[in-house]
Amino acid sequence: MKIGKLVQALLPKVLEYCEQKNHNEFERLCDADYSKRNFNLNFPFLIPISSLPSDLSKRYWTKVYLVRGQTVRACSQWFEKDAVYFVKYSKRIGIDYDQSQLESESLESRTTLSHKLSAPTARANSRYRGNAIGNAQNLLVRNILSNLGTEQFSEEDWQATKAYFNHQCAYCGESKELVIEHAIPINKVYLGEHRLGNLVPSCRECNSAKASKDFREFLEGRDDKVKAIEFYMDEKNYVPLENNEQVSMILEMAYREVGTVAERYITIINELFVSDDDSCCS
Ligand SMILES: [Zn+2]
CATH class of the missing domain: 1.10.287 (Helix Hairpins)
Structure with missing residues (x-):
């Protein structure tokens, strides 16, 4: 197994050690000197994403971990010749591993991750x-997605949005009573936001029929309507977070x-x- 793969496979165990057994270790792993001494790394092993300078971003894996209440990324700058440092460290903090088992486990955890995340509280005996x-x-x-950024969506913005769409539903084009609709739904799958550009006028029928679908999914086959909404988003500088x-x-x-x-x-x-x-x- 390549050193990078090995580090990523054992990282959850290292973080578990910081979380449960040795609280100071997390701070040490965020320290450049400690990381140099213990792993021969030229950058801190872990870095909270809030203090990661953008020019260093390339030196860290994109995957984000939660440890001791902080979201961190791990350094990706490992060299094969330094593998021995990491192996020694793992032994020192009591991580036992068997390479062949590790390879099959990391594959398995990758495939089961989304399942585990989507059903964290499922229990056979739960009622509601x-x-x-x-x-x-x-x-x-x-709530998080609705409060990103600093701008507010005001009554004035709503009036302007309705005027932009000629006081018609952005989906079916009818002039009916209009409600505020999020073209890209505000949830963890689509990552829509409560911002100018993602808010469009919709009649109640379309609003309830669309439910939590993305506007492109809901408007499948009606390309003119999709294009009009995309154009509106562009015009309002709304850059979706999707993907x-x-x-x-x-x-x-x-x-x-x-x-x-x-x-x-x-x-x-x-x-x-x-x-x-x-x-x-x-
Ligand atoms: Zn409609």
């Missing part, structure tokens, strides 16, 4: 719990974290009732 947490998770994602892997990863983390928080409180409250039952029986 899974659904309720799912709603909270989606709301958080919606931005880094934003997707971060939102997945936020989504999972809400699931974890909910699970923690469910457990705490359930334990409350377990001890109540015990005390009444004794």
